Amino acid sequence: MVDAVSATTNATGRIAAGTGMLASNFETFLTLLTSQLKNQDPLSPVDSNQFTAQLTQMAGVEQQLLTNDLLKSLVSVQGGGGLGQAATYIGKEATAAWSATKMADGKATWSYELGANASSATLQVLDGSGNVVWSGDAPSKASGLHDFTWDGKATSGNDGQDGEVYTLKITAKDAAGGALDSQVLTRGRITGVEMYDGEPYLTVGNAILPLSSVIALEEARNPSVDEKPGLLSSLASSLNPSNLFS
Incomplete structure (x- = not known):
């Protein structure tokens, strides 16, 4: 799906470039042909077979321009289909490198993920201008996936404001002081899809992220009957013979 979106975008660019080149060649061809007709020797005009061949070439270039326009329209239609395919992800649980x-x-x-146990792991929250408004130790330095919630209280600058976009950054080191593989993730249920610059974007929790950033998808988890407190006991009570005749 993601590869198809990238291929569609690249194809649109190549078709547009090809159309521009063909249009330029077409104009050049017409100029040369007109000049040839104007300056030909009346006593030795252009051979009819040669002139016919030139007209055929011109018609071929014009046909290629029309073909490129049709291909561009087809690619645009496929781009709209990408939105429909991305819409099938709504309701699924997504994990994105975002x-x-x-x-x-x-x-x-x-969420953040550590490739191994870290000797130190520091988190930084940046505002929309790239300024660090909060920094501190990661709540867990163990290998694996962890969640982190910032309460909006700044350690420098202004406190966080609802509706503003913030970015999390992680720096982790191993016992030897070397850099440790780590990444920040966004996880949650996909609730919406929109198109921007030909690419589908997903709404995951409070984030809007490109489909290309999604690294994992899972079916939304629904509580089972056993996990719903009191459901089985209520059902058993309703089927109790003594209650049927009360």
Whole structure:
């Protein structure tokens, strides 16, 4: 799906470039042909077979221009289909390599992943201008996936504001002081899809991120009957013979 979106965008660019080149060649061809007719020797005019061949070439270039226009229209239609395909992801749980999200209800939430146990791991929250407004130790330095919620309280600068976009950055080191593989992730249920510059973008929690940033998808998890407190006991009570005749 992501590869198809990238291929569609690249194809549109190549078709547009090819159309421009053909149009330029077409204009040049007409100029040369007109000059040839104007300056030909009346006593030795252009051979009819040669002139016919030139007209055929001109018609071929014109046909190629029309073909390119049709291909461009086809690619545009396929781009719209990409939105329809991306819409099938709505309701699924997504994990994306994406670090920007909006603050809502006084908090912003991310996930981060460590490739191994870290000796030190520092988190930084940056505002829309790239300024660090909060920094501190990661809540867990163990290998694996962890969640982090910022309460909007700044350690420098202004406190976070609802509706503003903030970015999380992580720096982790191993026991030897070397850089440790780590990444910031956005996780949540996909609730919407929109197109921007020919690419589908997904709404995941309070973040809007490109489909190309998604690295994992799962079916939305629904509580089972066993996980719903009191459901089985209520059902058993309703089927109790003594209750049927009360």
